[in-house]
Amino acid sequence: MEKQQSGLIGRPRGFDADEALERAMLVFWEHGYEGASTAILTNAMGISTTSMYAAFGNKEKLFRRVLERYTEGPSAYLARALEEPTALHVATAILAGTVRTTTRPAHPHGCLGVQSALTTSDSGQEVRDLLVAWRNNGYCCIQERFQRAVDEGDLPPQTDPGLLARYLTTFAYGIAVQAASGVGRDELRKMADAVLRNWPLI
Amino acid sequence: MEKQQSGLIGRPRGFDADEALERAMLVFWEHGYEGASTAILTNAMGISTTSMYAAFGNKEKLFRRVLERYTEGPSAYLARALEEPTALHVATAILAGTVRTTTRPAHPHGCLGVQSALTTSDSGQEVRDLLVAWRNNGYCCIQERFQRAVDEGDLPPQTDPGLLARYLTTFAYGIAVQAASGVGRDELRKMADAVLRNWPLI
DNA sequence: CAGCTTCTGTAGCGATCGCTGCGGAAGTTG
DNA sequence: CAACTTCCGCAGCGATCGCTACAGAAGCTG
Incomplete structure (x- = not known):
């Protein structure tokens, strides 16, 4: 069918x-x-x-x-970001893409993968789990990319790629919530820029 | 009635x-x-x-x-945090409280104020707006507290209190999403600690 | 054209939604 | 005790939920 x-x-x-x-x-x-x-x-x-x-x-x-x-449309910036040459470029592309996608005019604000089913009734549990897996998959891809950056010497050897990926995704999720709450694109971009000025932070 | x-x-x-x-x-x-x-x-x-x-x-x-x-129970850590003596203490208390409340065993994970109505059907719009206002109120309180810290010389004079409050709340919202997705308390706490080591960052 | 497959509009399925009318039970006051 | 007020279990309201049976319309193949 x-x-x-x-x-x-x-x-x-x-x-x-x-x-x-x-x-x-x-x-x-x-x-x-x-x-x-x-x-x-x-x-x-x-x-x-x-x-x-x-x-x-x-x-x-x-x-x-x-x-x-x-995933292949509004969220495709993630896959593209992972191909950037350095971890800083990756993080920059991810945060820029997050801000752009979550605050696009004439589109719903926020991130579909974050806000579509954070909580559900019993009948929605499977979709909730699906989105948990979706977000976790994004995290894992970023973690692996940062691991590669450590291996290549792009990131300091004592860097914890998992923790750094968690930091970045946490920030991206937060941006999505702010955008869904009506916070404007300019303010979020300014904030993301400030974060990137202190990269890698962790 | x-x-x-x-x-x-x-x-x-x-x-x-x-x-x-x-x-x-x-x-x-x-x-x-x-x-x-x-x-x-x-x-x-x-x-x-x-x-x-x-x-x-x-x-x-x-x-x-x-x-x-x-607000007066699980989220009361916010009001208490605002009374801390310095901006760093405020930020530390907020992030610690966020991690603790969003990952409490035998409680639902995440933040009620974030995940209860990020998206709704038409009939839930009022509650959605209510929670947007609730989150915005928290942001404003933090902003005012950081403004006071600037006035008192606790934060550098060039600090933008609004941007700093936005940064902190963004991070807290992100923690809430991570917790709702099943990320553990220890990992979130480690991440929050790393963020606080670079305070004020913005 | 005939014969076949697939699409689609109508109409409605059982279940659940938020909410309420009603009448008896329960606890108050004198 | 009687008189009164409020609470609460039962039953069910109209509306909407996700979903589907049915039959005719529409386009394909020969």
């Missing part, structure tokens, strides 16, 4: 699944996983409930697809 | 409102505002729906009472 698995036979889909995902992402981003009802979602996607379930399975699977899209 | 306004006439309340509030706080803390259904709440409080509505008005008013209780 997910996609045309038996070829191109039959009536083709009457909507752009990619654009529907984009609009669903904005709704989840703003209202969170449980705060986004199927009615609001399908209305924003411009399709009927039936079409949404035929194309994506159910609400949780739709959210998983949205999270993939978010 | 809130309390016995006409004196002590009539049948007295059959439960301890204070303990009921405490239990409601734990439920909101763990599941968030919208994730905590009235059924779960009243079940945890050990009272019927009718009793809850008679004593507290409705779910939103119950949450407001819970937030007050949280």
Whole structure:
């Protein structure tokens, strides 16, 4: 049911699944996983409930697809940042990307991966765990990158890459909360700059 | 209906409102505002729906009472921290209190004021705004305290108290997210210590 | 065209949401 | 004791939740 698995036979889909995902992402981003009802979602996607379930399975699977899209879209700055040549460049790119993405005009403020399901009812536990794993994956990638920086002599040998990655992600999560609370881009950027002036700090 | 306004006439309340509030706080803390259904709440409080509505008005008013209780209870470390003699002592007490409160065993992890309503459906907007104001109030208190520290010569005169308060709260929010994600107390404390070794940083 | 597969609009499923009317039970006052 | 006030368990309100059965419409293949 997910996609045309038996070829191109039959009536083709009457909507752009990619654009529907984009609009669903904005709704989840703003209202969170449980705060986004199927009615609001399908209305924003411009399709009927039936079409949404035929194309994506159910609400949780739709959210998983949205999270993939978010990772490769608004949150892609993380993967790009890890390829920067030095740890300072990595940290700079991560904080700059966090501020930019969490305060983009005409987009929901904050980070979808942080605020979509920090707390849930019992029925949302799986999505909550999914996002915990998502955030933890980001942390692990940064940690490994900093470990490499230590190995290459880019960071002092006594540096704890895990603690440094924890420091950076903690700061990024905090920025996401501030942005979701309405704090402006300029103020957050000034703060991030100040943090980077004291790199690596730990 | 809130309390016995006409004196002590009539049948007295059959439960301890204070303990009921405490239990409601734990439920909101763990599941968030919208994730905590009235059924779960009243079940945890050990009272019927009718009793809850008679004593507290409705779910939103119950949450407001819970937030007050949280401010004066688990989050009271903030008010105490502001009375510390120096800005460094203030920052140390705030971060230590944040780590302790967000990772207390047998309590929900994270901060109720951060994670209860970062995102909501339309019907939860007021509570979301309430928590934005709650966090902003904390920020303002810290800012004023740092302004005093500048005036007293405790902090360098070129220090921006607002930016420094933003830095500290950002870090505290990040700790709350990490704690809600399951990161342990020891690791967060080590990180907070490292941050404080470079005070004031900004 | 016929025959087939797939999409989609309507309508509604059972469950749960926050909340309330009602009447008897329980504790107060005289 | 009687009279009164308040509490509370039961039952259920209308609305919404995520989700689906059904049937006709639409586009594909021969």
